[in-house]
Amino acid sequence: QVQLVESGGGSVQDGGSLRLSCAVSGIAASDHCMAWFRQVPGKEREGVASFASNDNTYYDESVEGRFTIFRDNGKNTVFLQMNSLKPEDTAMYYCAARGGSFYRKICGDWKTGTTYNYWGQGIQVNVSA
16 A cells, blocks of 8 residues: 655744655655645645656746755655745645656656646645745
């Protein structure tokens, strides 16, 4: 059984930092495209960052330079370090994984949420002004 369990969310002030964790079981994170998405009520889910099986990383332009995605293979866990947080970063954050073809594993077209096989339950991040 595959499980993705997020932790590390919470409330911070504008300019603060949080680190989200996605503990993976049942699959090897290193053999999948691992991604973080976020969603606010009434808006489309959006891709934030991804970590490919070939160790390449990708970011949405809204978080480039502020967020860092990284993976600990020994812990089979993917992290999202979020610095310089802004109120507009407030959202429910989700961890996602997809495997299959080489293109899928290296995070081709990574922002398309419907292509992911597995999802976490989500964790709330609130950034106050």
